[in-house]
Amino acid sequence: MGSITLDHVNKAFGDVQVIPDISLDIKDGEFVVFVGPSGCGKSTLLRLIAGLEDTTGGTIKLDGADMTNAPPAKRGLAMVFQSYALYPHMSVRDNIAFPLKMANTPKDVIAQKVDYAARTLNLNDYLDRRPRALSGGQRQRVAIGRAIVREPKAFLFDEPLSNLDAALRVNMRLEITELHQQLKTTMIYVTHDQVEAMTMADRIVVLNAGKVEQFGTPLELYRKPANRFVAGFIGSPKMNFIDGQDAARYDAHSIGVRPEHFQLSRESGTFTGKVAVAEQLGADTFLHVNVERLGLITVRTGGDETFENGETVHLTPDPQRIYRFSADGTALSHGQA
Amino acid sequence: MARSVRPQTKIAFTVLAWLVGLILFFPILWAILTSFKTESEAIASPPVVLPSVWTLENYFDVQARSDYFKHFFNSVLISVGSTLIGLFIGVPAAWSMAFSPTKRTKDILMWMLSTKMMPAVGVVVPIYLLFRDWQLLDTVHGLTFVLTMINLPIIIWMLYTYFREIPVDILEAARMDGAELWKEIVYVLVPMAIPGIASTLLLNVILAWNEAFWTINLTAAQAAPLTAFISSFSSPQGLFWAKLSAASTLAIAPILLLGWFSQKQLVRGLTFGAVK
Ligand SMILES: Nc1ncnc2c1ncn2[C@@H]1O[C@H](COP(=O)(O)OP(=O)(O)OP(=O)(O)O)[C@@H](O)[C@H]1O
Numbered sequence A: 001m002g003s004i005t006l007d008h009v010n011k012a013f014g015d016v017q018v019i020p021d022i023s024l025d026i027k028d029g030e031f032v033v034f035v036g037p038s039g040c041g042k043s044t045l046l047r048l049i050a051g052l053e054d055t056t057g058g059t060i061k062l063d064g065a066d067m068t069n070a071p072p073a074k075r076g077l078a079m080v081f082q083s084y085a086l087y088p089h090m091s092v093r094d095n096i097a098f099p100l101k102m103a104n105t106p107k108d109v110i111a112q113k114v115d116y117a118a119r120t121l122n123l124n125d126y127l128d129r130r131p132r133a134l135s136g137g138q139r140q141r142v143a144i145g146r147a148i149v150r151e152p153k154a155f156l157f158d159e160p161l162s163n164l165d166a167a168l169r170v171n172m173r174l175e176i177t178e179l180h181q182q183l184k185t186t187m188i189y190v191t192h193d194q195v196e197a198m199t200m201a202d203r204i205v206v207l208n209a210g211k212v213e214q215f216g217t218p219l220e221l222y223r224k225p226a227n228r229f230v231a232g233f234i235g236s237p238k239m240n241f242i243d244g245q246d247a248a249r250y251d252a253h254s255i256g257v258r259p260e261h262f263q264l265s266r267e268s269g270t271f272t273g274k275v276a277v278a279e280q281l282g283a284d285t286f287l288h289v290n291v292e293r294l295g296l297i298t299v300r301t302g303g304d305e306t307f308e309n310g311e312t313v314h315l316t317p318d319p320q321r322i323y324r325f326s327a328d329g330t331a332l333s334h335g336q337a
Numbered sequence B: 001m002a003r004s005v006r007p008q009t010k011i012a013f014t015v016l017a018w019l020v021g022l023i024l025f026f027p028i029l030w031a032i033l034t035s036f037k038t039e040s041e042a043i044a045s046p047p048v049v050l051p052s053v054w055t056l057e058n059y060f061d062v063q064a065r066s067d068y069f070k071h072f073f074n075s076v077l078i079s080v081g082s083t084l085i086g087l088f089i090g091v092p093a094a095w096s097m098a099f100s101p102t103k104r105t106k107d108i109l110m111w112m113l114s115t116k117m118m119p120a121v122g123v124v125v126p127i128y129l130l131f132r133d134w135q136l137l138d139t140v141h142g143l144t145f146v147l148t149m150i151n152l153p154i155i156i157w158m159l160y161t162y163f164r165e166i167p168v169d170i171l172e173a174a175r176m177d178g179a180e181l182w183k184e185i186v187y188v189l190v191p192m193a194i195p196g197i198a199s200t201l202l203l204n205v206i207l208a209w210n211e212a213f214w215t216i217n218l219t220a221a222q223a224a225p226l227t228a229f230i231s232s233f234s235s236p237q238g239l240f241w242a243k244l245s246a247a248s249t250l251a252i253a254p255i256l257l258l259g260w261f262s263q264k265q266l267v268r269g270l271t272f273g274a275v276k
């Protein structure tokens, strides 16, 4: 079991209020991703849940029990650090066995569990090596192995993949997702990469300056962003924002249109502009179109058509998928449900 | 890219290094040579470099007059004992300063260092009186206590510097893995800091071994370590250079050997963190 409840949690370092007031309800077995720009307090929030930082106010409950002041060792959570934080003086085997040893598990049970974890994570051949003799991906697996052997109430990951190269990152992303499906244990995963967030999460917490901007499923965030910040943060390439008289036409302070929601034409359309840069990815092409009054607008189109730089194109937003925002950035109701 | 050094420069530096080394080592070498001379040769002027007859007589005389091994044993007890107690106090102290510092941590470190700036003579009378009243004069445990106190600031400073090099993530990982404070220190911090702890231990054993002010002032016969043993040859019966040299050689030999065998460890520990 592993439900996690934050009730009006706040955290200040000295005079600096890093997290003003957060309440969250994370269900047992959920995969929740904390996403947000650098410095928004993701790691701090995770460390508060872990018990590595003390809260300034509010309560943290695990499975309904108040753990606000419990030390990390008593919370029954496992954490995977960005730096892996393996014990350099121990072999891979001892690293994975360490939490079990701390819990005074009998030797034969330890051997059995370490063996099982090693098989699950393909670490059998490395068990007697020291961490320094492993590659980044292998170290990350050891860190995960160390977390799973003790069967924690929940896993906490702090940007675990950011030190890996792009290809390995995609692999590990899949492995962690599979692990979650297999174990069905609550996982909280911190990242600033919105693609990781979208692909892995059951629900995403979008954080900005220590505040929860929105908490919902990936598709909810994509389809119904609560405000301009979430709209701009979720989705790749980023949503285009249009202010001024062009937004006023839609009865809004500003509007947003995703690159994939423009109709592209060589003949006619709502906006007209010249292609500044065409990024061809094969399957897709991203056009950065210089539109008068609006500046650069990004449009996503199929990879089959080719466009010249400087070519004139016409853009028409899909009327069902125009996001409207008020002056303070709150989303106004929009066409698409 | 390797920097190219002209061969002449290299030779010049090598000669210079040997010269400096020789100057530093000369007094010790001279004492060792003198210890094998006769008393008349030892004070001969102009000085005789090598003894005309190598004699062990001085060593027998020294051993006959006072028991070298008793003092040697006292030195071992006091230097190793004070260092171990110091480490026992210093490791947790340095842990808290390195990994959970407060606003005052820097001040405390400075304050501890400042006690080393005070001349020892300044407190010799009060400490002597305290020792007299508590019947600690001329006792091994009394001396161990004083040397622990004297070297504790250095121990804590050294450990603090080494601990600062250890990524706090790893200690936090241990906490998440269910380690209580003492297990975190014993199973994770100490093994990772072994090079630093070993050099702290070695350096402090050496410092305590060579400490002469308190060991001479607070002991008489019973607890006297080798420093007091040497000084007992220097004063009363006039000048016996050869015997004094023999006593000195005997006193410094163990620590010289220790330093020699552990020099790799010492150099590594003292420059630890200088190059990452
Ligand atoms: N120990 C600390 N003392 C003072 N300020 C801190 C401390 N730890 C974090 N902060 C501040 O709290 C804010 C949030 O930091 P945090 O590490 O949680 O950000 P983050 O969202 O994890 O960022 P990143 O994506 O860069 O890891 C930052 O402004 C940071 O400077």
Ligand SMILES: [Mg+2]
Pocket (backbone or CB within 6 Å): A042, A043, A044
């Ligand atoms: Mg962070």
